Amino acid sequence: MNFQAVLFDCDGVLVDSEAITCGVLRDMFEEQGWRMTLTECMQRFVGHTVKSQRALIEANTGVPLTDEWLQQFFERRNVQLEQRISAIDGVHDAVQHLSDQCDGRIAVASGADRYKVEMMLRKVGLHDFFAGRIFSGHEMPRSKPYPDVYLAAAAHLQVDPVQCLVIEDTPVGIAAGVAAGAAVWAYAQPPAAHEPLMQAGAKRVFTSMATLRLS
The missing domain is CATH 3.40.50.1000 (HAD superfamily/HAD-like)
Structure with missing residues (x-):
């Protein structure tokens, strides 16, 4: 048509951008004890907002997904994107x-x-x-x-x-x-x-x- x-x-x-963003996400999850490869992180999160995956994140990290954590993620993500996009x-x-x-x-x-x-x-x-x-x-x-x-x-x-x-x-x-x-x-x-x-x-x-x- x-x-x-x-x-x-x-x-x-x-x-x-997706590998850059998921790299930051993976690193921050690892800091909370949830370890995965970049490929696994991309399979789980590409196409989704982080907030929409709250239940999955909290189940695997064992800690609440707070606004402060999300803000830290956005800040770290933006630094990497500005340098590498x-x-x-x-x-x-x-x-x-x-x-x-x-x-x-x-x-x-x-x-x-x-x-x-x-x-x-x-x-x-x-x-x-x-x-x-x-x-x-x-x-x-x-x-x-x-x-x-x-x-x-x-x-x-x-x-x-x-x-x-x-x-x-x-x-x-x-x-x-x-x-x-x-x-x-x-x-x-x-x-x-x-x-x-x-x-x-x-x-x-x-x-x-x-x-x-x-x-």
Whole structure:
């Protein structure tokens, strides 16, 4: 179909941030006695907010998940992201192409907090593409897998969600896009498995931003 707008997730789609964030999370869990590999941490937490996994965290650490601990996590995470964040390979050209194709009707709809999203986009030179069209799940009644952040982005662009293409990389995010009524294409960095993304509702899985084209 002819999409009228493209809505991008941020982490793992625009910026290569998930291993950095989960590395900090893993280290902080280890300080509380819960040990796991980075791969295990990513399998458990990528696509989810930390707060949404409160029961799992408290069951494995044996201590309450406090606001103070979350604030420390955000601070340590931000330091690492500011030092190490990079763009997904080829994403600048892909975003430029899709912006041209949709007459600028593109937006970021992330489950992350606004500070993190805007800081990362500035660091990698993508912020100007999305200025004024950045939406955070932290500012919505419900975060992903609920559709709220995608519905808000589509409404701002004045485009029916059914006419929007969502670009995601996790089953949780794909579920949010599908629930919004949009078509979802999933980006999978090799060697990520495609099957869970398709099972979540992705219409297409692609492995290179160079192939992200509407036509």
